[in-house]
Amino acid sequence: YMSDSTDLEVTKENSSEQEEKLKKQFDFYGYGIMKENKLVEFLNKDEAIIYNMLINNATAGNIEIETESGEIISFGIENITSSYDFKFSKQDTLDRIVIKMKFKSNFYEIYNEDDPTKESKIDEYQKSQEKEVKKQIEKILTKSQQLNLDILNVEETLKLKHPYKYKNIKNIFKNEYKDLKFDVQVETKIERTYDVIKTHK
Numbered sequence: 001y002m003s004d005s006t007d008l009e010v011t012k013e014n015s016s017e018q019e020e021k022l023k024k025q026f027d028f029y030g031y032g033i034m035k036e037n038k039l040v041e042f043l044n045k046d047e048a049i050i051y052n053m054l055i056n057n058a059t060a061g062n063i064e065i066e067t068e069s070g071e072i073i074s075f076g077i078e079n080i081t082s083s084y085d086f087k088f089s090k091q092d093t094l095d096r097i098v099i100k101m102k103f104k105s106n107f108y109e110i111y112n113e114d115d116p117t118k119e120s121k122i123d124e125y126q127k128s129q130e131k132e133v134k135k136q137i138e139k140i141l142t143k144s145q146q147l148n149l150d151i152l153n154v155e156e157t158l159k160l161k162h163p164y165k166y167k168n169i170k171n172i173f174k175n176e177y178k179d180l181k182f183d184v185q186v187e188t189k190i191e192r193t194y195d196v197i198k199t200h201k
Contacts, residue, residue, distance in 0.1 A: 035149055043140065050136045053101060054082050054152055062108060065128040073125065075105040075190070084157045086165075094169050096181035097154060099137065104191050105129060122190050130186040137184050148178040 030048035033041040043051050052058040060078045067073060085098040144151045155173040159166045172180070 033143075033147065033149065033151060035147060041143055041147060043143070047136070047140055050133065051140060051151075053080050053103070053133075054099070054137065054140070056080075056082055063105070063129055063132065065125060065132055067128070068124065074108040075125075075129065076108045077103045077105045077188075079104045084154055084161075086158055086162060088162075088165060092165050092168060094158075094165075094172065094180065096183050097158075098183045098185060100185045100187070101133065101137065102187045104189050106191055126188050126190055129188045133188075134184050134186045137186070138182075141182050141184070145178045145180070150177050 030045045031043040031051060032039045033043065049058065049061055053061070058080050060076065061080070062074060062076050064072055064074045080101070080103040082099065082101045085100065087095045087098060089095045140151075150173055155170070159170075
């Protein structure tokens with residue numbers, strides 16, 4: 001993967017300076033996806049945030065949701081963990097891959113929403129967060145399967161968790177990754193319901 005910046009300047013900087021520059025571009029722009037040494041697709045900044053969550057490379061972030069009344073609420077998220085479970089058929093073929101993402105969140109900013117800390121509202125916000133993050137994960141999966149590229153490194157996780165079963169099915173990641181079934185599960189818990197910044201439009 002590389003930065004999606006296409007204007008990399010050639011300079012006489014030493015390698016550590018160039019590395020630092022590239023790292024900043026990664027953080028700001030997102031990711032580029034390479035296939036056979038060619039840049040074939042991008043993950044934009046928002047997709048890169050979800051990608052980092054999926055590979056357990058994010059400790060915190062934020063998410064905005066739209067309420068049933070059309071208002072926007074911003075949440076800080078933390079304690080992000082992603083895991084991968086593998087479901088096999090009786091013949092030890094890979095049936096599906098379950099992606100589980102969990103995180104905790106708290107209110108950051110609210111626009112005009114009345115009594116946002118009611119239990120029914122909390123349930124609504126949690127479901128909205130889960131739905132939004134699931135949608136974004138599925139979008140990244142769609143990109144990766146259209147390219148037939150395991151950008152989440154699922155194969156390596158399978159190899160570590162089920163080394164014997166992996167030996168029999170390792171070729172699917174090269175030839176049939178695009179046809180694998182994924183089941184995305186997102187679970188969130190809103191922890192703080194105080195110190196809310198309420199803003200009027």
